[in-house]
Amino acid sequence: MLKATSVLLDERRIFKPNYELVEEAHIKNWEAELEKGKDLEKYWAEKSEQFEWFKPWDKVLDESNKPFYKWFVNGKINLAYNAVDRWISTDKRNQVAILYVNERGEEKKLTYFELYREVNKMANALKNLGIKKGETVSMYLPMCPQLLISMLACNKIGAMHSVVYSGLSVGAFIERMNDANAKVVITADGTFRRGKIINLKNIVDEAVLQCPTIETIVVVNHTGSDIEVSELSGREIFYDRLIEGESDECEAEEMDAEDPLFILYTSGSTGKPKGVLHTTAGYMVGVATTLKHVFDIHDGDLWWCTADIGWITGHSYVIYAPLLLGTTTLVYEGAPDFPDPGAWWNIVEKYGVTKFYTAPTAIRHLMRFGEKYPQIYNLSSLKVLGSVGEPINPEAWMWFYKNIGKEKIPIMDTWWQTETGMHMISPLPVSNLKPGSATMPLPGIEADVVDKNGKSVDLGKGGYLVIKNPWPAMFRTLYKDKERFVKAYWSEFPGLYQSGDMARKDEDGYIWIQGRSDDVLKIAGHRVGTSEVESALVGHPAVVEAAVIGKEDPIKGQVIKAFVILKEGYDMDSSLIGELSKQVRHELGPVAVIGDIEAVEKLPKTRSGKIMRRILRAQEKGEELGDTSTLEE
Numbered sequence: 001m002l003k004a005t006s007v008l009l010d011e012r013r014i015f016k017p018n019y020e021l022v023e024e025a026h027i028k029n030w031e032a033e034l035e036k037g038k039d040l041e042k043y044w045a046e047k048s049e050q051f052e053w054f055k056p057w058d059k060v061l062d063e064s065n066k067p068f069y070k071w072f073v074n075g076k077i078n079l080a081y082n083a084v085d086r087w088i089s090t091d092k093r094n095q096v097a098i099l100y101v102n103e104r105g106e107e108k109k110l111t112y113f114e115l116y117r118e119v120n121k122m123a124n125a126l127k128n129l130g131i132k133k134g135e136t137v138s139m140y141l142p143m144c145p146q147l148l149i150s151m152l153a154c155n156k157i158g159a160m161h162s163v164v165y166s167g168l169s170v171g172a173f174i175e176r177m178n179d180a181n182a183k184v185v186i187t188a189d190g191t192f193r194r195g196k197i198i199n200l201k202n203i204v205d206e207a208v209l210q211c212p213t214i215e216t217i218v219v220v221n222h223t224g225s226d227i228e229v230s231e232l233s234g235r236e237i238f239y240d241r242l243i244e245g246e247s248d249e250c251e252a253e254e255m256d257a258e259d260p261l262f263i264l265y266t267s268g269s270t271g272k273p274k275g276v277l278h279t280t281a282g283y284m285v286g287v288a289t290t291l292k293h294v295f296d297i298h299d300g301d302l303w304w305c306t307a308d309i310g311w312i313t314g315h316s317y318v319i320y321a322p323l324l325l326g327t328t329t330l331v332y333e334g335a336p337d338f339p340d341p342g343a344w345w346n347i348v349e350k351y352g353v354t355k356f357y358t359a360p361t362a363i364r365h366l367m368r369f370g371e372k373y374p375q376i377y378n379l380s381s382l383k384v385l386g387s388v389g390e391p392i393n394p395e396a397w398m399w400f401y402k403n404i405g406k407e408k409i410p411i412m413d414t415w416w417q418t419e420t421g422m423h424m425i426s427p428l429p430v431s432n433l434k435p436g437s438a439t440m441p442l443p444g445i446e447a448d449v450v451d452k453n454g455k456s457v458d459l460g461k462g463g464y465l466v467i468k469n470p471w472p473a474m475f476r477t478l479y480k481d482k483e484r485f486v487k488a489y490w491s492e493f494p495g496l497y498q499s500g501d502m503a504r505k506d507e508d509g510y511i512w513i514q515g516r517s518d519d520v521l522k523i524a525g526h527r528v529g530t531s532e533v534e535s536a537l538v539g540h541p542a543v544v545e546a547a548v549i550g551k552e553d554p555i556k557g558q559v560i561k562a563f564v565i566l567k568e569g570y571d572m573d574s575s576l577i578g579e580l581s582k583q584v585r586h587e588l589g590p591v592a593v594i595g596d597i598e599a600v601e602k603l604p605k606t607r608s609g610k611i612m613r614r615i616l617r618a619q620e621k622g623e624e625l626g627d628t629s630t631l632e633e
């Protein structure tokens with residue numbers, strides 16, 4: 001049993017492992033695994049043996065051209081083959097691979113054999129649309145089986161996918177689509193959200209007008225609504241029509257270990273979103289190994305990660321890792337509190353979810369409704385809980401631990417990023433836990449907290465979070481922008497990967513993530529770049545200039561606080577505030593939550609004209625302004 005050493009909300013408390021769980025865990029001895037991880041190449045070589053390779057690799061790690069690392073050099077492999085085809089000849093053939101559930105209580109189950117046939121049909125259809133190895137297919141889809149099928153179909157034929165989160169809107173969509181040069185986009189009529197149907201097709205219709213490379217728009221008729229999909233434009237075709245008559249056999253493309261797998265755009269501190277590029281074999285080894293170890297996946301598990309597939313958590317841990325391990329992945333479409341705030345716990349009980357992975361913002365949201373809802377349901381199937389996306393505050397950790405984990409289920413607070421592809425800093429079920437700390441780097445990973453000069457800080461001190469060794473699921477570059485890749489991640493501290501996060505190491509060596517060190521916001525766990533919001537604001541005729549910072553929010557973690565300089569003749573009244581919020585929402589989507597907009601006369605800038613958001617942040621919090629020597633008059 002897990003035992004609290006104190007009942008007060010104090011970060012010093014330590015929670016011991018659930019020893020019953022540890023007994024059956026893949027990793028029973030953390031120190032021993034850590035020791036193994038020190039021989040990096042041997043460690044990851046062993047982990048690569050879980051897959052079927054078309055041709056074995058010659059060398060685990062090629063470090064000859066840092067930071068352009070290569071993993072599993074010359075190996076040939078296919079992800080979809082290993083995630084789906086491989087299971088068809090085993091007793092998992094008729095096991096459910098994907099369990100789709102939505103907020104209306106509807107469900108759809110796809111066994112591995114059914115998934116195999118669906119993936120093959122779509123793979124053949126994509127080939128018929130002219131998609132070749134190395135080309136990109138964009139997707140703008142809700143959490144529906146066709147999204148997973150389409151992503152796997154891309155892998156099967158060696159095409160890359162670029163999934164755009166369906167909570168992003170027109171402006172964000174255009175930028176990402178054009179950068180990826182996609183010929184085909186797959187979308188749906190709409191998605192279910194809080195009892196409504198949200199139209200997605202109209203966003204795509206508006207966006208593709210400015211996406212010249214798009215030749216075909218594939219539309220999933222998902223909600224059965226009467227949203228009109230005309231196949232008349234010549235560019236549009238229904239998904240069902242597209243795959244009709246396609247063969248359910250399709251040979252897997254032999255991919256080089258380092259062939260590109262997908263692009264996923266994420267916000268950086270400046271300029272355009274970054275096209276994070278992941279490649280094939282290392283990613284497979286990294287995500288499968290971490291899911292297996294951190295959530296201790298076994299046959300018979302029902303895995304539920306609540307993240308949207310449009311983000312890295314969804315890519316790695318809703319679809320790829322669970323299928324690569326041959327487990328059942330639950331895919332949920334809808335809000336956490338619809339039809340009522342017990343919706344998720346109802347699903348846990350109804351299907352017998354064993355491992356549950358969610359985000360602090362969702363926990364804080366559900367906390368508001370009290371302990372009543374989790375108490376209605378039998379949650380005894382649960383064995384491991386997890387959290388990701390932002391620091392989990394001890395109050396939310398405790399609520400999760402008590403009400404969902406019933407004080408005996410450990411919480412895996414996993415720190416990682418779009419760029420890292422896989423969990424990096426996280427406990428394992430065998431770890432001692434401290435509420436709010438992601439604990440320590442996983443075996444095989446070396447993370448540290450350093451000062452400005454790249455020197456390790458003393459225990460107890462804060463600094464920049466860096467990674468010291470390469471890891472298999474690391475991103476290989478930014479799409480079409482090697483220079484930015486090197487500059488943004490590998491230049492500040494030579495030889496080290498700069499995460500962009502601040503952290504502190506406590507006296508036991510536990511890592512406490514403090515948030516971003518750059519101008520990236522985390523709104524409800526979603527990464528939003530200040531520059532993207534600013535350019536949306538400046539797109540409004542009333543705004544001359546804008547600067548955006550994060551403002552603390554009890555549920556969402558952060559929301560947007562915007563400072564704008566207005567053109568003459570405009571006043572910041574409620575109608576303008578409404579218009580500006582609408583403008584941001586239209587460009588970026590509902591992820592960009594505006595908390596506050598303030599009109600100002602001037603923005604603090606450096607002499608070279610860069611906005612000093614640090615000064616705005618300090619002012620907002622009533623803190624000292626710090627070094628202002630570079631501030632213009």
Ligand code: WTA
Nearest residue numbers: 388389390391413414415416417418513527
């Ligand atoms: C933050 C999400 C504290 C962090 C997988 C990181 C976290 C950014 C945690 C990456 C955690 C993620 N504790 N902070 N457990 N997990 N973060 O790319 O600031 O959407 O840099 O990847 O989320 O966000 P991204």
